[in-house]
Amino acid sequence: MNMHTRPGSNSHHAGGAKKDAKRAPRPPLWVILCGVAFLALLVVFVVIVATHSAGSGGHGLGFTGV
Amino acid sequence: MTMGPRLRKLTLTAHTSCSAGWLGGVAALVPLAVVGMTGRQPQVVRTVDLGLDRIGWFVLVPLSLASLLTGLVLSLGTEWGLFRHYWVVAKLALNLFGAGALLEYMLQLDTSLGRLAPMARGGDMGIPRFAGALALLLVAVVLSVYKPRGVTPYGWWKLRRRRMVAMRQARAPVR
Numbered sequence: 001m002n003m004h005t006r007p008g009s010n011s012h013h014a015g016g017a018k019k020d021a022k023r024a025p026r027p028p029l030w031v032i033l034c035g036v037a038f039l040a041l042l043v044v045f046v047v048i049v050a051t052h053s054a055g056s057g058g059h060g061l062g063f064t065g066v
Numbered sequence: 067m068t069m070g071p072r073l074r075k076l077t078l079t080a081h082t083s084c085s086a087g088w089l090g091g092v093a094a095l096v097p098l099a100v101v102g103m104t105g106r107q108p109q110v111v112r113t114v115d116l117g118l119d120r121i122g123w124f125v126l127v128p129l130s131l132a133s134l135l136t137g138l139v140l141s142l143g144t145e146w147g148l149f150r151h152y153w154v155v156a157k158l159a160l161n162l163f164g165a166g167a168l169l170e171y172m173l174q175l176d177t178s179l180g181r182l183a184p185m186a187r188g189g190d191m192g193i194p195r196f197a198g199a200l201a202l203l204l205v206a207v208v209l210s211v212y213k214p215r216g217v218t219p220y221g222w223w224k225l226r227r228r229r230m231v232a233m234r235q236a237r238a239p240v241r
Contacts (some may be wrong), residue, residue, distance in 0.1 A: 024222040038163075
C-alpha cells in the first residue's frame with residue numbers, strides 16, 4: 001500500500017490516482033474559517049437589523065431617531 | 067476577454083482609489099459617530115446626523131458602488147476571473163455585504179432625519195457598525211495585497227481545461 005497518500009484519498013486503489021487528479025482540491029483552511037466568520041457576521045447583522053426595526057416600529061436608527 | 071495592460075492599470079487605479087476612499091471615509095466617520103453618541107446637546111447630535119447623512123450619500127455610497135463596479139470589471143477583464151480564486155470571491159462577498167449594509171444604514175438614517183426627532187438616543191448602533199465596516203474593509207485590503215492561495219472548483223476546472231487544450235495543441239502535428 002502506498003504510505004504517501006493523504007487520509008481519505010483513494011489513490012491506493014487501482015486507478016485511484018487518476019480519480020484524485022479529476023477531483024477539485026479542497027478549500028484551504030482560511031476559506032473555511034473566513035466563510036464561517038462571514039456567515040456568523042451575516043446572521044448577527046440580520047438579527048440586529050430585525051431587532052431595531054421591530055423596536056422602532058419599523059424604522060429609525062440614526063442618532064436622532066426615537 | 068482580457069483587458070490590455072493600459073486599461074487594466076486604469077481600472078486597477080480606479081478600484082484602488084475608490085476602495086481606499088471608502089476605507090478612509092468610514093475611518094473618518096468613527097470619531098463623528100462617537101460625538102453623536104456621547105453628545106448631550108440636541109443641536110450637536112442633529113448636526114452630526116446631518117453630517118453623516120451628507121457624507122454617506124455623497125461620498126461613501128458612490129465610492130462603495132464604484133469599488134464594486136471597478137472590482138467586477140477588473141476581475142472579469144483579467145486572468146483572475148470572478149469565481150476562480152477564493153480570495154476574489156471573498157472580496158466580492160465583503161464588498162456586496164459592505165455596500166448593502168451601508169445602504170441599509172443610510173436609509174434608516176434618512177428615515178430618522180425625516181422625522182425631525184429632537185433628542186439624541188444613547189446606545190445607537192452607529193459606532194459598532196462603522197467599526198465593523200472598518201474591519202471588513204481592512205480584511206478586503208489584506209486579501210488584495212496577500213492574495214492567499216486557493217482555487218475554487220470552477221477555477222480548477224477552467225485551469226484543467228486550458229491545460230488540456232494546450233497539451234492537445236502541443237501534440238498536434240505541425241503542418
